[in-house]
Amino acid sequence: MATRMPLPADAAGEQFLDLSWEMFGELCRALALRVARDYNPQIVVGIAKAGVIPGAVIASILGLDFFSIKISRRVGDDVRRRPTLLSAAPPQAAGKRVLLVDEICTTGETLRLALAAIRELRPAEVRTATSFARPSGYKPDYYALETDATVIFPWDRKVFEGEKLVVNPRYAAVISE
Numbered sequence: 001m002a003t004r005m006p007l008p009a010d011a012a013g014e015q016f017l018d019l020s021w022e023m024f025g026e027l028c029r030a031l032a033l034r035v036a037r038d039y040n041p042q043i044v045v046g047i048a049k050a051g052v053i054p055g056a057v058i059a060s061i062l063g064l065d066f067f068s069i070k071i072s073r074r075v076g077d078d079v080r081r082r083p084t085l086l087s088a089a090p091p092q093a094a095g096k097r098v099l100l101v102d103e104i105c106t107t108g109e110t111l112r113l114a115l116a117a118i119r120e121l122r123p124a125e126v127r128t129a130t131s132f133a134r135p136s137g138y139k140p141d142y143y144a145l146e147t148d149a150t151v152i153f154p155w156d157r158k159v160f161e162g163e164k165l166v167v168n169p170r171y172a173a174v175i176s177e
Contacts, residue, residue: 015149016174024154027131027144028054032061034142039127041099043092047071047114053155054131055101064099067092069117071110083110089117098126104151105130108138 019027031054035041041064046055048070059066067090071083100114111128118126128140135146152171159168167175 016152016171017147017149018152018157018171018175019154021154024054024131025057028057029061031129031131031142031144032058034144035099035127035129036062038142039099040097041127042096042124043067043090044099044101045069045090045093045114045118047100047102047110048087050104050153050155051102051130053153054103054129058099058101058129062099065092069114071113083113085113085117089114089121091121093118093123093126094121096123098123100126100128102128102130102140103153104132105138105140105143106134111138111140 035058041062044055044059044062044064044066046052046059046066046068048068049072052066052068055068056066068087069085069089070087071085073083098118100111100118102111102114105111105128111130115126115128127142129142130140131144132151133139133143133146135148152168152175156168157171157175158165160166161169
């Protein structure tokens with residue numbers, strides 16, 4: 001599939017970036033290169049759910065072990081405003097140089113919560129990385145691209161509705177298939 005271009009704004013003026021798998025892979029490579037030039041992590045920890053995808057790719061590129069920590073704004077059917085820690089930080093982070101990865105950083109709340117959980121294990125050092133960051137607000141140590149657009153990640157573009165794979169209803173107004 002070809003790299004998709006930014007989509008036009010929706011009726012409310014919100015901009016969208018429809019990300020292809022190929023572009024996502026290139027962003028992961030660029031992010032891994034930035035990390036490798038400046039930091040020598042021993043393990044990579046991805047924030048589940050979506051942060052495990054770039055985290056696993058970056059760990060593979062860097063030849064490192066990968067672990068996850070689960071944080072969510074949703075518990076069952078309950079949607080919360082603040083992120084909640086749902087699993088402990090991996091014990092393998094103790095005494096190690098850790099790279100903590102998420103797919104996007106908007107407010108920084110999720111990264112801060114994960115950082116606090118990992119720091120309880122007393123790592124040698126921990127740094128953060130995300131595929132995307134917002135121009136204003138919390139900045140991870142490393143990020144591949146800065147944008148204000150709503151990013152449509154390739155794994156979130158289509159979802160199952162019953163037994164059919166359909167365009168995610170959240171993006172139906174801006175994606176034509």
